[in-house]
Amino acid sequence: MLDNKGSLYIIEGIIAIIIVLMVFLVVNTAISTPNHDYSYESKNIRTAQDIMEVLSGKIDFYDVSFFEEISNILKDNDNSKESVRQISIICKNKLNSYNLDNYQLTENNILKGKVLVSKGDYKKASSVDVATRTYGDYSYTLSVW
Numbered sequence: 001m002l003d004n005k006g007s008l009y010i011i012e013g014i015i016a017i018i019i020v021l022m023v024f025l026v027v028n029t030a031i032s033t034p035n036h037d038y039s040y041e042s043k044n045i046r047t048a049q050d051i052m053e054v055l056s057g058k059i060d061f062y063d064v065s066f067f068e069e070i071s072n073i074l075k076d077n078d079n080s081k082e083s084v085r086q087i088s089i090i091c092k093n094k095l096n097s098y099n100l101d102n103y104q105l106t107e108n109n110i111l112k113g114k115v116l117v118s119k120g121d122y123k124k125a126s127s128v129d130v131a132t133r134t135y136g137d138y139s140y141t142l143s144v145w
Contacts, residue, residue, distance in 0.1 A: 048144040051098055052131040055142075066094060067135040074138065079110060091117040095142075102145045108132075109139040120145065 055066040064072075070087040077083035091105050095117060102120025106113055122128075125145035132141045 047100070048129045048131040048142050051095075051100075051144075052133045052140075052142050055094070055140075056133040056135070065135070067133060067138070067140055071135045071138045074107075074110070075136070084111070084114065084116070088116050092119075095119070100144060104143045106141050106143075107138055108141055109134075110137055116140075 058065050070090060073087050073090075074083050077086075095103055095105065096119070100119065102122075102125065104118040104120075104122055105116045107116055122143070122145070128143050128145045130141060130143050132139060134140070
């Protein structure tokens with residue numbers, strides 16, 4: 001009889017351990033389920049940030065970034081209308097290579113919010129995602145919608 005009671009206690013102990021492990025599993029699953037991140041709900045915020053990161057990056061120490069190139073053109077020509085037209089063409093070609101549907105690139109500091117290049121109707125945009133980078137005295141903002 002003693003052997004039967006011992007076996008019963010062992011089986012009850014194993015069942016109790018299984019129940020406790022199941023409770024831990026349920027709690028762990030509830031805690032680790034992915035939470036919806038509302039800061040990245042917008043579809044273009046990563047695109048705007050990624051494009052600005054690529055435009056401001058260098059390949060190596062001898063290379064110049066895109067913003068360094070256009071800032072030097074503006075600075076060397078004293079922000080003339082001709083230099084603004086020249087960099088507008090450069091910016092248009094560069095941004096069109098990323099296959100964006102709607103965008104606007106502005107310089108906010110020296111040129112006081114001058115739109116360098118734009119594609120799409122900004123006034124009809126329902127949600128605009130913005131990324132900003134600075135090179136020297138120039139501050140560039142890319143808006144994507």
